[in-house]
Amino acid sequence: ELQHTWTQVDDYMNNLLIPSDSLLEQTLQTNAEAGLPAHDVTPNQGKLLQLLLQIQGASRVLEIGTLGGYSTIWMARALPEHGRIVSLESESHHADLARANLTRAGLMHKVDLRVGPALTTLPDVQEEYREPFDMIFIDADKPSNPDYLRWALRLTRPGSLIIGDNIVRDGEVIRTDSTDPRVQGVRSFLQLIADHPRLEATALQTVGSKGYDGFVIARVIDAPEPK
Protein backbone atom coordinates (compact mmCIF):
# COMPACT_ATOMS: atom_id res chain seq x y z
CA GLU A 1 0.00 0.00 0.00
CA LEU A 2 1.27 3.47 -0.85
CA GLN A 3 1.15 4.91 2.67
CA HIS A 4 3.22 1.98 3.91
CA THR A 5 5.90 2.65 1.30
CA TRP A 6 5.95 6.41 2.05
CA THR A 7 6.45 5.68 5.74
CA GLN A 8 9.19 3.14 5.08
CA VAL A 9 11.04 5.54 2.79
CA ASP A 10 10.76 8.35 5.37
CA ASP A 11 12.16 5.95 7.98
CA TYR A 12 15.01 4.95 5.67
CA MET A 13 15.98 8.55 4.84
CA ASN A 14 15.56 9.82 8.40
CA ASN A 15 17.68 6.98 9.77
CA LEU A 16 20.40 7.94 7.32
CA LEU A 17 20.30 11.72 7.58
CA ILE A 18 18.74 12.70 10.88
CA PRO A 19 20.36 11.26 13.99
CA SER A 20 17.76 10.05 16.46
CA ASP A 21 17.34 12.56 19.23
CA SER A 22 16.00 11.57 22.62
CA LEU A 23 14.64 15.05 23.43
CA LEU A 24 12.57 15.21 20.26
CA GLU A 25 11.35 11.65 20.76
CA GLN A 26 10.48 12.39 24.40
CA THR A 27 8.54 15.45 23.24
CA LEU A 28 6.40 13.36 20.88
CA GLN A 29 5.86 10.78 23.61
CA THR A 30 4.85 13.41 26.18
CA ASN A 31 2.40 14.92 23.71
CA ALA A 32 0.88 11.55 22.80
CA GLU A 33 0.47 10.60 26.46
CA ALA A 34 -1.29 13.91 27.09
CA GLY A 35 -3.70 13.20 24.23
CA LEU A 36 -2.48 15.88 21.80
CA PRO A 37 -3.24 15.22 18.12
CA ALA A 38 -0.15 14.04 16.21
CA HIS A 39 -0.19 17.10 13.98
CA ASP A 40 3.47 17.94 14.48
CA VAL A 41 5.79 18.29 11.50
CA THR A 42 7.78 15.13 10.65
CA PRO A 43 11.51 14.92 11.46
CA ASN A 44 12.48 15.56 7.83
CA GLN A 45 10.19 18.61 7.72
CA GLY A 46 11.61 19.85 11.03
CA LYS A 47 15.09 19.49 9.57
CA LEU A 48 14.02 21.42 6.48
CA LEU A 49 12.79 24.31 8.67
CA GLN A 50 16.10 24.17 10.50
CA LEU A 51 18.15 24.23 7.27
CA LEU A 52 16.11 27.15 5.92
CA LEU A 53 16.74 29.15 9.10
CA GLN A 54 20.45 28.39 8.90
CA ILE A 55 20.59 29.38 5.22
CA GLN A 56 18.74 32.59 6.12
CA GLY A 57 21.05 33.36 9.04
CA ALA A 58 17.78 33.88 10.90
CA SER A 59 17.60 35.09 14.45
CA ARG A 60 13.94 36.11 14.71
CA VAL A 61 11.13 33.65 13.96
CA LEU A 62 7.38 33.78 14.38
CA GLU A 63 5.43 30.52 14.56
CA ILE A 64 1.64 30.46 14.42
CA GLY A 65 0.46 27.13 15.94
CA THR A 66 2.75 25.67 18.62
CA LEU A 67 0.94 22.45 19.57
CA GLY A 68 3.41 20.66 21.89
CA GLY A 69 6.44 22.60 20.68
CA TYR A 70 7.93 19.92 18.43
CA SER A 71 8.52 22.25 15.46
CA THR A 72 9.47 24.99 17.93
CA ILE A 73 12.33 22.82 19.22
CA TRP A 74 13.61 22.19 15.69
CA MET A 75 13.58 25.88 14.88
CA ALA A 76 14.88 27.18 18.23
CA ARG A 77 17.91 24.92 17.85
CA ALA A 78 18.77 26.62 14.56
CA LEU A 79 18.85 30.08 16.14
CA PRO A 80 21.87 31.75 17.71
CA GLU A 81 21.88 32.21 21.51
CA HIS A 82 20.45 35.72 21.20
CA GLY A 83 17.79 34.48 18.74
CA ARG A 84 14.11 34.44 19.51
CA ILE A 85 11.12 32.46 18.37
CA VAL A 86 7.72 33.87 19.18
CA SER A 87 5.21 31.03 19.10
CA LEU A 88 1.44 31.54 19.24
CA GLU A 89 -0.98 28.91 20.54
CA SER A 90 -4.68 29.20 21.36
CA GLU A 91 -5.00 26.12 23.62
CA SER A 92 -3.49 26.57 27.08
CA HIS A 93 -3.18 22.80 27.49
CA HIS A 94 -1.02 22.62 24.34
CA ALA A 95 1.02 25.62 25.45
CA ASP A 96 1.65 24.09 28.91
CA LEU A 97 3.05 20.96 27.30
CA ALA A 98 5.12 23.00 24.86
CA ARG A 99 6.60 24.99 27.73
CA ALA A 100 7.51 21.78 29.58
CA ASN A 101 9.06 20.26 26.44
CA LEU A 102 11.03 23.40 25.60
CA THR A 103 12.26 23.74 29.15
CA ARG A 104 13.45 20.12 29.19
CA ALA A 105 15.22 20.80 25.89
CA GLY A 106 17.00 23.81 27.47
CA LEU A 107 15.53 26.16 24.87
CA MET A 108 12.87 28.17 26.70
CA HIS A 109 15.19 31.22 26.93
CA LYS A 110 14.91 31.54 23.14
CA VAL A 111 11.13 31.17 23.08
CA ASP A 112 8.32 33.65 23.73
CA LEU A 113 5.20 31.49 23.95
CA ARG A 114 1.92 33.42 23.80
CA VAL A 115 -1.38 31.82 24.66
CA GLY A 116 -4.58 32.96 22.98
CA PRO A 117 -6.07 33.02 19.49
CA ALA A 118 -3.30 34.28 17.22
CA LEU A 119 -5.44 37.06 15.78
CA THR A 120 -5.71 38.53 19.28
CA THR A 121 -2.04 38.06 20.25
CA LEU A 122 -0.57 39.27 16.92
CA PRO A 123 -1.26 42.97 17.64
CA ASP A 124 0.79 42.67 20.88
CA VAL A 125 3.59 40.94 18.98
CA GLN A 126 3.63 43.79 16.47
CA GLU A 127 3.73 46.33 19.29
CA GLU A 128 6.51 44.60 21.23
CA TYR A 129 8.73 43.34 18.40
CA ARG A 130 9.83 46.32 16.39
CA GLU A 131 12.37 44.38 14.31
CA PRO A 132 10.95 42.35 11.42
CA PHE A 133 10.92 38.54 11.61
CA ASP A 134 13.30 36.61 9.34
CA MET A 135 10.87 33.73 8.97
CA ILE A 136 7.20 33.14 9.74
CA PHE A 137 5.85 29.58 9.93
CA ILE A 138 2.07 29.43 9.56
CA ASP A 139 0.72 26.15 10.98
CA ALA A 140 -2.52 26.76 12.90
CA ASP A 141 -6.24 26.93 11.97
CA LYS A 142 -6.30 26.89 8.17
CA PRO A 143 -9.45 29.04 7.69
CA SER A 144 -7.46 31.96 9.18
CA ASN A 145 -4.53 31.55 6.77
CA PRO A 146 -5.51 34.60 4.68
CA ASP A 147 -5.48 36.75 7.85
CA TYR A 148 -2.18 35.24 8.96
CA LEU A 149 -0.68 36.10 5.59
CA ARG A 150 -1.74 39.76 5.96
CA TRP A 151 -0.12 39.82 9.39
CA ALA A 152 2.99 38.10 8.09
CA LEU A 153 3.42 40.82 5.48
CA ARG A 154 3.30 43.49 8.19
CA LEU A 155 5.87 41.70 10.33
CA THR A 156 8.55 40.90 7.73
CA ARG A 157 11.12 42.67 5.50
CA PRO A 158 12.38 42.05 1.99
CA GLY A 159 14.27 38.75 2.19
CA SER A 160 12.08 37.21 4.91
CA LEU A 161 10.45 33.83 4.32
CA ILE A 162 6.82 32.95 4.91
CA ILE A 163 6.06 29.23 5.05
CA GLY A 164 2.60 27.67 5.11
CA ASP A 165 2.07 24.00 6.00
CA ASN A 166 -0.67 21.54 5.01
CA ILE A 167 -1.64 23.17 1.74
CA VAL A 168 -2.44 20.01 -0.26
CA ARG A 169 -4.78 18.19 2.11
CA ASP A 170 -4.82 14.83 0.29
CA GLY A 171 -5.35 16.68 -2.99
CA GLU A 172 -8.52 18.44 -1.82
CA VAL A 173 -6.86 21.81 -2.51
CA ILE A 174 -7.88 21.64 -6.19
CA ARG A 175 -11.61 21.26 -5.37
CA THR A 176 -12.99 24.71 -6.13
CA ASP A 177 -16.38 23.67 -4.73
CA SER A 178 -15.04 22.20 -1.47
CA THR A 179 -17.26 22.94 1.51
CA ASP A 180 -14.33 22.36 3.88
CA PRO A 181 -13.39 25.78 5.33
CA ARG A 182 -9.78 24.59 5.72
CA VAL A 183 -9.56 23.88 1.99
CA GLN A 184 -11.11 27.24 1.15
CA GLY A 185 -8.77 28.95 3.65
CA VAL A 186 -5.76 27.39 1.96
CA ARG A 187 -7.08 28.27 -1.52
CA SER A 188 -7.57 31.94 -0.58
CA PHE A 189 -4.15 31.96 1.07
CA LEU A 190 -2.46 30.62 -2.08
CA GLN A 191 -4.40 33.08 -4.26
CA LEU A 192 -3.31 36.00 -2.07
CA ILE A 193 0.30 34.86 -2.34
CA ALA A 194 -0.02 34.50 -6.11
CA ASP A 195 -1.48 37.99 -6.51
CA HIS A 196 0.77 39.84 -4.09
CA PRO A 197 3.39 42.11 -5.69
CA ARG A 198 5.75 41.71 -2.71
CA LEU A 199 5.84 37.90 -2.70
CA GLU A 200 7.46 35.29 -4.87
CA ALA A 201 6.72 31.71 -4.02
CA THR A 202 6.69 28.04 -4.83
CA ALA A 203 4.55 25.21 -3.49
CA LEU A 204 5.53 21.55 -3.24
CA GLN A 205 3.48 18.40 -2.78
CA THR A 206 4.92 15.93 -0.31
CA VAL A 207 4.31 12.32 0.65
CA GLY A 208 5.67 10.67 3.76
CA SER A 209 4.85 9.20 7.13
CA LYS A 210 2.08 11.77 7.59
CA GLY A 211 0.37 11.06 4.27
CA TYR A 212 -0.06 13.29 1.21
CA ASP A 213 0.27 17.01 1.82
CA GLY A 214 2.54 19.93 0.96
CA PHE A 215 3.84 23.35 1.83
CA VAL A 216 4.31 26.77 0.30
CA ILE A 217 7.42 28.90 0.68
CA ALA A 218 7.18 32.60 -0.12
CA ARG A 219 9.95 35.15 -0.09
CA VAL A 220 9.18 38.78 0.63
CA ILE A 221 10.68 41.07 -2.00
CA ASP A 222 10.86 44.83 -2.44
CA ALA A 223 7.70 46.48 -3.65
CA PRO A 224 7.95 47.06 -7.38
CA GLU A 225 8.49 50.68 -8.54
CA PRO A 226 5.15 52.43 -9.09
CA LYS A 227 4.51 52.86 -12.83
Ligand code: SAM
Ligand atom coordinates in the same frame (compact mmCIF):
# COMPACT_ATOMS: atom_id res chain seq x y z
N1 SAM B 1 3.67 23.57 14.53
C1 SAM B 1 3.31 22.41 15.35
C2 SAM B 1 4.36 21.33 15.14
O1 SAM B 1 4.73 21.09 13.99
O2 SAM B 1 4.79 20.74 16.14
C3 SAM B 1 1.95 21.87 14.97
C4 SAM B 1 0.82 22.86 15.08
S1 SAM B 1 -0.77 22.11 14.95
C5 SAM B 1 -0.81 21.66 13.24
C6 SAM B 1 -1.86 23.48 15.00
C7 SAM B 1 -1.95 24.19 16.35
O3 SAM B 1 -2.58 25.45 16.14
C8 SAM B 1 -2.78 23.46 17.41
O4 SAM B 1 -2.05 23.30 18.59
C9 SAM B 1 -3.97 24.37 17.63
O5 SAM B 1 -4.44 24.40 18.97
C10 SAM B 1 -3.40 25.72 17.25
N2 SAM B 1 -4.40 26.71 16.88
C11 SAM B 1 -5.63 26.51 16.31
N3 SAM B 1 -6.27 27.66 16.16
C12 SAM B 1 -5.45 28.63 16.61
C13 SAM B 1 -5.54 30.05 16.72
N4 SAM B 1 -6.62 30.70 16.30
N5 SAM B 1 -4.51 30.71 17.24
C14 SAM B 1 -3.38 30.07 17.66
N6 SAM B 1 -3.23 28.73 17.57
C15 SAM B 1 -4.25 28.03 17.07
